[in-house]
Amino acid sequence: MSMVRALVIAGLAVAMTSLAGAALAESLRVGAVKADITPTDLTALNPMGGGDFARVHDPIFARALYLESGATRAAIVSLDLIEVGDMTPLRERIAREVGVPVEGVMITATHDHSAPRIGEVSPGALAHPGGSESRAYTAIVYDKIVASLKAAKAGARPARYGVSRGQVDVSVNRDVYSAKGWSLGFNPDGPSDKTLWVAQFVEPSGKPIAILFNYAVHNVVTIGANEVAGDLSGVAQKYVEDGLGQGAVALWTMGAAGDQDPRVFPHIGKTAGAAERALAYRAADAQGVMVGAEVLRVARAMDDLSGTARLAVEAREVSCPTKKGVAQMDDMTAVAVPEVKLRLGLVLLGDAALTSVSGEVVTNIYARLRAESPLSDTVMITLANDRIGYIPDDAAYDRPIFEVNGAPVARGCAENAVVGGLVEMIDRNLHRAE
Template sequence: MTGRPSSPTFTVGAERINITPTDLAGLNPMDGRAFRGVHDPIHARVIVLQLGREVTAFVSIDAIEVGNMDAERQRIARETGVAADHVMITATHDHSAPRLGRVTPGALAHPGGPEVDAYTSAVIGKVIDGIRAARAHAVPARYGTGEGHADVNVNRDEYTARGWTIGFDPDGPSDKTVHVIRFDDLSGRTIAAIVNYPVHANVMLGTDLLSGDLTGAAAGFVENTLGGGAIVAFAQSTIGDQAPRLFTPGAKQDGVKAEAAWHEADTQGTMLGGEVLRVIGRISDMREAGLLAAANRTFACPVKAGVDVMADMHQEPVSSVPIRLSLIRLDDVALGGVSGEVLTAIGTKLRASSPLRQTLLVSLVNDRVGYLPPDSDYDRPTFEVKGSPVQRGCAEPGIVEGLVAMIRQTDRQEN
């Protein structure tokens, strides 16, 4: 008599890779000047999940943004065996790190030259090595989720006598929830965690020093405290309208101002990291995965020209710009990736519309086209509306309805 086939084993592997460039020439920070040195190293973090035939790779990179990652994901697929549509590459939006990839036509982004192309190729090569290593030492695992609260972000759309500006609005929409997905081996050792929280990593902007900034400080603090080789991958949530609570604007190139900026970044990173550790410690419902699935979708939005944008922003004159959606689903938990800087209200609407227990929106995944405000914001000329490349009425329903449809599509997948 033949018994029932055993369920596939859920495995997890993770790697942290140093991607600090040895040559800073041509890898300009967002303020348009040249990097003048390295304050602290930057990293890529890779978490590989496998259940039966399904394999996904979540890649978090200390970068200002990633451009269209289609070619890079195809390269990853060829060299690692992880399907391109099962790879999510996201940037921590570190304003004191280089960008990766090319600007999508119609997007409002900061273009790079041949040095960025070479750096992108080198970083993806290291990511490929990291995925291979993560797969090689992946172990049977369980996962759990938890939520906390961190007050290190604030809405930045402030109305002044001069009109709307980037500032400080403590009464504006701001999601302060810290979402954590924790992965343990069967002995209870934490292998990795994904942290989902919205805050611009721009505290070090103006120092012209390469740095992991606030998010790098948070991830490093948790990794060092947990020990045991744990990897913490940061996934920016509805970041578009969220500034760090402590931020000194302007040039900070002398030693005193640069060090003060680092204290602001490190302090807020430690606060956020401390809450992540508290959440990790309180997650008690650790389970084996029964469903692992991934999906991709692209929809086009009519282009809107940027208004009063930064001088080094680039936008090609085309009629539409693609918005790329991606999904990694683990049972009733999903990471929903969007290729732009999504604002708070859209994330709130997605969570309310999703059929799953927990749906985490991740901005800046597999591309960065610009700001993606909710339709209601187009009545106010905020920085994000001026800097959005899409016309009203497209991004919000496309993101929410698209990700919900992808979630329902994965209901039918079997591992």
Template sequence: MPPEHHTPAAAAFPPSTGQLRVGAVKADITPRDLTGLHPMPGAFSAVHDPLFLRVLYLGNGDTEAVLVSLDLIEAGDVSPLRKRVESELGIPADHVVVTATHTHNAPRIAEVSPGALAHAGGPESFAYTETVYDRIVAALREARATARPARFGAGTGTADVNVNRELYTDGRWTLGHNPAGPSDKTVWVLKFEDLDGRPIALLVNYAVHCTVVFGTSEISGDLAGAACRHIEDVLGDDHGGQPVALWTPGPMGDQAPRVDLGVPFGQVPDERRKARAYAAMAAQGLMVAAEALRVAGGIDAHDASPSISAEQRTVACPVKPGRDLVETMRQAAADTVPLRLSLVRVGEVALAGVSGEVVTEVYRRLRAESPLARTVLVSIANDRIGYLPDDARFDRPVHSVNGCPVPRGHVEDAIVDGVLDMIRGHFGGPA
């Protein structure tokens, strides 16, 4: 299926290899008024731990690219934000990638794309969106202004914190814990440090739903927030300064945390059960964080002039209706739904963004077919249109298929072929 939009990398963004400059900023986005901000049935009652945005600025004199990670359940179509960044800061909109940690104890922002399956927000959500946009632009401006000469490296580890959540039991498919199901346990780590070896930022990528404390009705960064706080505390204590840890979600469309609150939807837990959930959140966040720090310690961040380039494209996919969904989920009528793909190249690493919750098998195919060993998938990048399963999964009425807005035969190939085409355009290799 041809892309709706395609900016040729070689023509518009030739790889450039000047001195790398990196800036990273963290800013609080905890809402003061929680009214109307819960993306699912119910309401937020309190703040357990604060929410943050974290931005990473990369530049080398010729090319600039930025990545934004938000402690939110999701960001919808952020095209207005990306255009604003281009207008106000001069960074091309196609060089801006925005994702969310997917904590279910936080609001959503931005509009729902026509045809997409998401929990649309009301007036309070759109007002909060503008607040978050303002803080993102301010943080990017600061990150660029404070960027300093840097070097870069990447590595991988593993963490057994996630488990497949599509379970067949009692004659039906449901959400649960399925240890026999596919699960990618890779912890990707991108390390950025200054020329004196002081950490600037650590980008972590892992595949898990941040739903450990879902059901408490309290604002929380959940597992990802706990992991980032631990990394930032350790790096700050050990090296001084204020290093930033950015969490990006990998192929988490079919992945649950191993330990969660376990409360049926809509049931309010007692305080002791809630306390155990927060203990599980901290423990699992620590496990991913500790592995990320171990990997970072072994990374030789020697590349001070990596090639940087970026590209985005949109594939117009046919629409199918969702089924067996949460009552607050709506799907606006449309003939097509936009599948947004993005690529940020940093040296020999490709950060491949996809605008939905990608499942394990799609990433396994992408990684197997990619000419680049370091191909990192970022789910819910620049939009969240729904779940994005592999073709074989459509044989079963699992949650990721019911919540997918695209029919069989138009998801897996569109993602894999589209991302591979971009990677080959930026890194070379057969088209």
């Protein structure tokens, strides 16, 4: 047995695990709130290359979903941001002030590259650290998240829900090999999962409350415009909210998009003129509408919504040996430590598993999770509760691709920790509910 493999097994055995218990199927209550988090001061908030955003193109938001079944409570927060750092302090605050246990809180970013980041970089994570301006903005966003969850809890009402899936083709594998070696590009023959997951919540009357959806693509269409914008995820969320009306909230969560770029990606730079920026926004609009339209189609086709739900939550941390990132952006840094924490989470909603991972997971790891999970409806929410960097599958380490170069975790740890850990969590909570 290799040293790394032994560390994985040991890590899984001693990992910090929190359980809030699994409720038997009881009446479901749901609340959802949307809050504007557009920064008013753009100084030093652009994490992609550093510096200031030039202007605001369109607003960005925090969207909070509160779930309650019996004594079990969960919260999922989607932020129109590039990434979140270690969310442990905020999750602990939410536990104190809102009453949702730490293990029941998932805070994720849409990976919008035309937006700031929040939170502190975890030791060992390869990320874009922020300065004092980022910390000030983080404090503002934290307050808005807590206020949103308080309001969502106060406004929670009886709900029916359903989980289903569709397909939309706006992503493509980006790892390309040529005579010059490996680079980022357009690889339609590479692994790419087009699944679009949709979880819908409505009042007993049918009035929409919220939709949570999940798709695997990088939100980079407008990167380089140097403007705050929602990118394709922002377009998709707005399209769904406008389509549903009645104050419904639509939350985008990113799937295993570590190796996935948008099919239409203009690659504009900071010197781009108005015409080039306009084309990028048209590309974001087109692809966002495609995703949003499929979300609405899937939601409207659901005809078997349930008013009761078995709800369970769990969280786990696994330590993996670190490796040094190479060939990354100059402003991406990592604190040199022997191990980095990988954060895993689970919200079990009936027969659907909403899992979470604190990094940018590639397609092959999610494919393995779906194959090994006891539930056919198994969703992976990435960039949740932290962002440590890329998480490639073990076989990928044979190639010097971008995701391997940007991985802070040594080969032989993360794939088994993610798949094995999440499957174990799902199994345990299913059995506890029996």
